[in-house]
Amino acid sequence: MADPQMISDEGATAVRQSVVVTEQEALDGLGNGMTVAIGGFINAAHPMALVRQVIRSGVEDLTVVGAASSGLELDMLIAAGCVRTLISPYVGAEGLAPIGPAFRKAAQDGELDLFELDEAQFYAGLRASAQRLPFNPWRAGVGTSYPEVNPRLKTFRDPLRDELLVAVPAIEIDIALLHAAISDRFGNVQHIGTGFGDRAIHAAADRTVVQVEQIVSNEQIKSNPAATSIAGANAVVRTPYGAHPFASHGYYPVDEEHVLEYVGAATDWLKTGSRSRLDEYLDRYLREPADHAEYLDRIGIRQILSLTEY
């Protein structure tokens, strides 16, 4: 077997580097005004340990790119005052909250720059970024209110067939934050389930940070390379139960009780204009815990262990 170390021209040894870091280290380069994308889908697979780190960092004026259908992770970022521009075709939690309450409040108050678009246009915008193009054309949207309420979507006639299409601008992402099942130390990430739109978000981003339930051996990844969904995350953070209160496929379902605790607090802000209940929630769960372990302490081991898929 060959020596795993390579000898460079200078004679110094070069070693394959682990990309496993803490959530603080993973978001070291995050600054005001950057574009951050959050993976997952409605009530599942949001990188909540990283989202909480974003909120703790006190960063502002972010352009936040949600999933094609995002959940209350965006609502929490809005509630915490991190968001200037929001790019997402849906913010809600199905039956737990048909519409994100903080999203509703901020949008109705005119405090959100909303990039209104359809799910298919969303992927067209990600594709344009991945392909380093200024836009991707899309058929759906002509004749709707989308180009009126979002003038960044432009209707045009294509030069080849003269068809009316919508130009969706590239959604260029500085940092993509994702949650997945496993990764090895080198950023070879595998999802359980479909992975929703995480691959497309990764492809549109300059840098991708993935939090995972488990770090596994490189040999385990190599036993099924077809399952590798993100080949080469820039950083990986080990966060068991890291998607809580949302589901993590293969590990735990959504913690409905906890989601409803947030929905109650945020709805109080929407209905009364008073932030006291919401701030209490944000302080207790998002701002005060210094790291993921302290967050889990506050949720409690009994509650965490009660979450099971089968």
Place this chain on the structure above:
Amino acid sequence: MTTALDTQSGTTATPKEIMATVIANDLRDGEWVEVGANFPVPRAGALLAHLCHGPNMTVMFGFTKAYLCDVPVIEEFAFITDVRAMRWGEAYYPHDQLLSEMRFRRRGVFFSGGIQLDRYGNSNLIGIGPDYQHLKFRGPGGIGTCNATLQNGRYHLVTTTHNPNVLVERCDYVSAVGYGDGSPGFRERHGLPPRGPDSIVTPLCVFDFDEDRTAKVKSLHPGVTLEEVREQTGFPIPDGDIATTKAPTALQLDALRNRIDVIGALR
């Protein structure tokens, strides 16, 4: 709310069960249907068609391609993201792939909801109020309805709330376009295929669209009067010779209650 209705089995179907039956009776074997988020009536309708007359249908279930005819009881899940719904998958539909591959949707049938549905078959999930920057009611966002209503072979509008605030003369915003402002040639001028929605299915009736692109009552659910529909609708309802919506057969009601909707979400 229940409708007094004797089916062949002697039991009474609820308005939502009648809606699911309307959806099922419209679907044809071989069609492709996606069961979306938080929308139990189209889910039940699609499964009813699949189990009763659609063994070659593809039902997208929990982001998988699923064949469910041999599943005795199809468990209901509160969330589209519930991984337990993936157990019947023959293939995964990663969401970005699902929203990029449009060609196969020619045999697709879609069901769109809305916070407003209008006389000309447009639907709105964006919001309510004249000023977009300060909406009186911010909706959830259009999700994928703008694209799915255009790309699928045909589609229906569905609402479980039939009142004048939902069924309106004109939507404040249009997230999925039907016949636009209702003027002749609106769809053609916007490069859209000529066909808008096939129908609007509500707990009271079924609307369809005739050659003047305007919603007309096609059938009233059993026990519902035209006057009731008129009171609950925000656009004019002309008189006419109107059929009664076909009730579920005993076989359909049995499949609904014992295989598709055991927990009674539609009851």
